[in-house]
Amino acid sequence: MPRFAANLTMMYTEHAFLDRFAAAAKDGFKAVEFLFPYDYPAEDIRQRLTDNGLTQALFNAPPGDWAAGERGIASLPGREAEFRQSVAKGLEYAAVLGNQKLHVMAGLIKPEEPRERHRAVYLANLAHAAEEARKAGIGIVIEPINTRDIPGFFLNRQDDAQAICEEIGAPNLQVQFDIYHCQIVEGDIAIKLKRDMQRANAGIGHIQIAGVPERHEPDLGELNYPYLFELIDTLGYAGFIGCEYKPKAGTSAGLGWLKPYL
Template identity: 50%
Template sequence: MPKFAANLNWLFTDLPMLERFDAASSAGFKAVEYMFPYDYDINHLAKKLEDLNLSQVLHNMPPGDWAAGDRGLGCLPDRVDEFRKSVGIAINAAKALNCPTVNCLSGIAPAGIDLALLEQTFVENLRYAASEFAKNDIHLVIEAINTRDMPGFYLTTSAQAFDIIEKVGSDNLTLQYDIYHMQVMEGDLANTLSENLHRIGHLQLADNPGRHEPGSGEINYPFLFRHIDKIGYKGWIGCEYKPAGDTLAGLGWMKI
């Protein structure tokens, strides 16, 4: 059975953020992930992880102004300086939290900008970020997100992501493969995982439709978990789903 990390932006959301760490630990999770640590006292987060013997396995780079609609800076030609500053911010947070992997969000593709320029910007930004993260023994991933949940997001399929990764040409860049997003966009989950395992650095899950827990929708998770074990994936799978009911009561899927 794979290893599961609680995504604290999606699970135990009836609790304040810092209490979600305790709830995840009490539920049996040994690792957590969440979108952004930057609005919290990093020392408090690190102490919480240490006290509960939890590993933080992922967070994202600063996304820009999330409240204003930003969903990352990676492909934005007019914000390269801001992106480069965000690399240092993300590195400092990851080092403080002993977080081995950081996700770079590509951002929303601006209207009227040539797609070739967006790709060039993203590739050059990733080349810089992957190098800086490597100097600090932190791995960089990128994530494709479905166009239904996040219209306009630049990076939307695994094929596009693998093409970007190849163009960047860094050993320190792989894909964060979100099973839910890729089921919506392309399906063929097992084959994609098998054929590209060497280019996948992190997994996340939810079922479809509804983005609820495994077993609530169309994805055959018992088969997929066996397949993930069979092909030799040793990393964590982030539980980035919206519980259909109470988080704790809905964790029975972890025993399938």
């Protein structure tokens, strides 16, 4: 049976952030994820998790200046020191919140910028992040993101992400397989899940879902999610599936798809 984590950045936005934990628990979620926790003391979030019997599944390391349009700094030349600080900050929060996965965003690249230089910086930074996370017993995940939602994002394809993880060779470095992004860029979801879940190295460390193309509930759009959930179970995936979608109306009203899995 798949285990779902409510994404509190996109879901339950009708509530203040710290009140979303109780709302998710009331609807039957046992875990949550979100983009960033850094506007709140880690202890305050930990208390909301404890009060509502929730597990923290995932969040992102600081991504640079998000408000100014930055979407990660892991591949950005000249930002290595800042990247190391961001990893340290993410691990500091993870130690309190208890999640076993930390997502590191690659960042943006302009068409005229040298891709190989960005890739070299990315690999060196990821090797550092994986080593620091290993000391804390935490996994690092990287995510291919479609260029329609984030134009210029450095990492777009599942095979590229897997190749990077395999090249680095850290046992705690894996790919975050967002089915929404993968469908937009590549399609052929089931085959890629089978291919990457069964890899001896790297593999899939976290899964996220949303309906395609509007990024609403997973029962809206072109994908057959009940089939994919059964496949994910068959493949032996034991992690959480993050519900990173924008509810079409109220969050709770759109959870009919979830009821068979509670």
